[in-house]
Amino acid sequence: MKLTGSCLCKSVKFSFSAENKNFGVCHCSMCRKWGGGPAFVVQSMGDVSFEGEENIQSYQSSDWAERGFCKSCGTNLFYRMREVDFCNFNLGTIDGNEDFDFSLQVFIDAKPESYSFANETHCMTEKEVLAAFGSNN
Ligand SMILES: [Zn+2]
Ligand SMILES: [Zn+2]
Numbered sequence: 001m002k003l004t005g006s007c008l009c010k011s012v013k014f015s016f017s018a019e020n021k022n023f024g025v026c027h028c029s030m031c032r033k034w035g036g037g038p039a040f041v042v043q044s045m046g047d048v049s050f051e052g053e054e055n056i057q058s059y060q061s062s063d064w065a066e067r068g069f070c071k072s073c074g075t076n077l078f079y080r081m082r083e084v085d086f087c088n089f090n091l092g093t094i095d096g097n098e099d100f101d102f103s104l105q106v107f108i109d110a111k112p113e114s115y116s117f118a119n120e121t122h123c124m125t126e127k128e129v130l131a132a133f134g135s136n137n
Contacts, residue, residue, distance in 0.1 A: 003042070005094040007075035011055040014077070016044035016089060023091045024104035027111035028126070034067055035076050038111070040091035042100070048087055086133075 001020070006013045023042050031039035050056065056077065058066040068077045080087040091097050105111075108123040124132070 002047070003089075003094050005089060005097075007055075007070035007073050007077060007093060009070065009073035009075075011052045011072050012070045012075075012077060013051040014089070014093075015047070015049055016087070017047040018042055019045050021100045022103040023097075023100045024106060025102070025117070025121075026106050028107035029110055030061060031079075031107075034061070035090070039079070039088075041079065041088035042091055042094060042097075044087045044089060046085060 001018055002015055003018050004013070004015045021042075023040055026039045026041060055071050056068050057071045058068045058080075060066045060082075061079075064083060065079060065081050067079050069075060070077065075093060076090050077093055078087055078089050091100065094100075102117070102119045102121055105117070105121050105123045106129045107126050109125040109127075
């Protein structure tokens with residue numbers, strides 16, 4: 001299915017294909033630093049396109065990935081791998097995100113003891129994530 005979204009000030013708009021309306025949460029320390037809390041993300045299946053791309057600033061957070069945000073309002077938009085076709089969009093930036101299902105938590109072993117979600121989801125440790133998807137962060 002095709003999903004659309006935008007940043008807070010709407011300088012950046014985007015669309016992409018997704019398999020379903022599921023979202024995952026990443027508890028890793030980089031995501032928590034980036035967004036001030038765990039990252040709520042929807043994985044794209046490709047067909048990523050942007051409007052207002054000149055308003056996107058990318059930060060290279062590791063040798064293999066970058067994190068994009070809007071230059072004017074600061075909304076965090078996506079996490080993208082540079083060599084492979086992998087891009088996660090932040091749930092809150094996606095239109096109609098209130099209906100999505102919480103299906104997965106990753107880097108569960110990096111989650112601080114100070115919070116936890118009541119939802120029953122599939123959980124993966126850092127080791128399991130790296131084995132399944134390759135590098136992260
Ligand atoms: Zn913006
Ligand atoms: Zn993360």
